[in-house]
Amino acid sequence: MARWAPDTRERLRAAALELFAERGFEATTIPDIVQRAGVTRRTFFRHFGDKREVFFSGDEIPRLAADMLAAAPAGVAPFALAWGGFQALAGERFEPRRAEIAAARRIIAAEPALRERDLQKQADLREVLTAGFRARGVEALRARVVAGLAVDLLQTALERWADDDTGTPLIDHLERVRAEMSAVFDTDLPAGNPRGRMPPPAGVGGRD
Amino acid sequence: MARWAPDTRERLRAAALELFAERGFEATTIPDIVQRAGVTRRTFFRHFGDKREVFFSGDEIPRLAADMLAAAPAGVAPFALAWGGFQALAGERFEPRRAEIAAARRIIAAEPALRERDLQKQADLREVLTAGFRARGVEALRARVVAGLAVDLLQTALERWADDDTGTPLIDHLERVRAEMSAVFDTDLPAGNPRGRMPPPAGVGGRD
Numbered sequence: 001m002a003r004w005a006p007d008t009r010e011r012l013r014a015a016a017l018e019l020f021a022e023r024g025f026e027a028t029t030i031p032d033i034v035q036r037a038g039v040t041r042r043t044f045f046r047h048f049g050d051k052r053e054v055f056f057s058g059d060e061i062p063r064l065a066a067d068m069l070a071a072a073p074a075g076v077a078p079f080a081l082a083w084g085g086f087q088a089l090a091g092e093r094f095e096p097r098r099a100e101i102a103a104a105r106r107i108i109a110a111e112p113a114l115r116e117r118d119l120q121k122q123a124d125l126r127e128v129l130t131a132g133f134r135a136r137g138v139e140a141l142r143a144r145v146v147a148g149l150a151v152d153l154l155q156t157a158l159e160r161w162a163d164d165d166t167g168t169p170l171i172d173h174l175e176r177v178r179a180e181m182s183a184v185f186d187t188d189l190p191a192g193n194p195r196g197r198m199p200p201p202a203g204v205g206g207r208d
Numbered sequence: 209m210a211r212w213a214p215d216t217r218e219r220l221r222a223a224a225l226e227l228f229a230e231r232g233f234e235a236t237t238i239p240d241i242v243q244r245a246g247v248t249r250r251t252f253f254r255h256f257g258d259k260r261e262v263f264f265s266g267d268e269i270p271r272l273a274a275d276m277l278a279a280a281p282a283g284v285a286p287f288a289l290a291w292g293g294f295q296a297l298a299g300e301r302f303e304p305r306r307a308e309i310a311a312a313r314r315i316i317a318a319e320p321a322l323r324e325r326d327l328q329k330q331a332d333l334r335e336v337l338t339a340g341f342r343a344r345g346v347e348a349l350r351a352r353v354v355a356g357l358a359v360d361l362l363q364t365a366l367e368r369w370a371d372d373d374t375g376t377p378l379i380d381h382l383e384r385v386r387a388e389m390s391a392v393f394d395t396d397l398p399a400g401n402p403r404g405r406m407p408p409p410a411g412v413g414g415r416d
Contacts, residue, residue: 119330120324122327142391145392148363149392152356160349176349180350184357185389185394
């Protein structure tokens with residue numbers, strides 16, 4: 001059997017993004033995309049489950065994350081593991097594709113069906129990370145919390161990097177978001193027992 | 209014009225949840241629900257946009273959050289505001305409805321279309337909080353980060369509370385999740401410059 005050309009997936013993605021930019025997401029059909037890319041419809045469906053999947057890297061990121069967690073040495077704290085993985089992904093997988101990712105994110109932002117799929121992909125990654133941490137013996141709540149923080153950190157940094165015209169690398173955005181998250185817990189609540197110290201805010205659940 | 213009975217929405221919700229539990233979400237129709245609740249189809253659509261909306265409180269939570277942020281005194285840190293709001297919501301809105309919310313969450317977990325809608329509702333709340341913080345003069349990245357942390361904190365605590373048969377109040381789950389989030393940043397990364405200290409993890413983006 002012939003091997004698929006290694007760049008077919010990227011060619012399909014580039015053709016689709018061009019057409020989405022020219023005509024809009026809804027008005028672009030799969031026949032349009034395969035014609036522009038010079039491949040068959042069947043080839044499209046070898047690479048993508050539907051038109052929305054063109055915007056996402058399939059299961060690549062969750063698979064890499066699962067492999068990384070399974071392969072990492074014992075005793076590394078879960079957030080440190082996620083952080084190391086994001087730094088590697090940033091440099092190797094995201095940075096070289098900045099223009100394409102930024103264009104894709106603009107289309108996702110404008111299309112409710114794509115935003116939903118994007119949210120589902122984030123939830124999938126969160127579940128993979130939670131399960132991977134659990135398999136390493138991390139306690140359930142810590143596993144869930146670290147996975148949630150990690151996915152939101154990555155997502156926020158990606159959004160800012162894609163919107164940033166100054167060329168600041170993703171790795172610097174990741175570091176800024178991490179520092180900001182950390183600062184929230186350092187400074188935003190009174191020390192000691194925060195339950196006793198917070199006045200109930202006006203307008204929420206009050207008896208008035 | 210006649211006022212709607214104030215409990216119609218809750219009666220519809222209770223009828224729908226009973227039917228979903230008996231027959232499953234897909235097999236339950238809107239005519240089934242309105243018949244069980246003893247109201248008209250038209251009344252259903254006054255309260256809910258579609259069958260999935262039965263599981264969610266519409267725009268109630270984002271609206272309360274927006275009102276709370278607009279009404280709060282100046283100078284309260286954004287995370288402290290969100291935290292105070294969640295504590296009030298927990299006691300007044302969630303705790304009295306624990307059995308119903310737990311049942312609803314089990315159905316949501318089993319139904320991809322409901323999980324998607326749930327993720328969209330979380331994203332909506334995140335956007336409302338981000339915009340509310342921005343309107344209070346909070347810097348853009350801090351606003352986004354606090355909103356993300358707050359929504360994930362609430363979501364994680366709700367999941368654990370709904371799954372917890374010991375009767376531990378939601379407010380205690382909120383506090384545990386908050387403490388766990390805070391601990392991640394205290395202990396999970398080496399102090400100082402974390403970029404220089406982390407070895408690249410095996411299997412992600414490496415050159416080997």
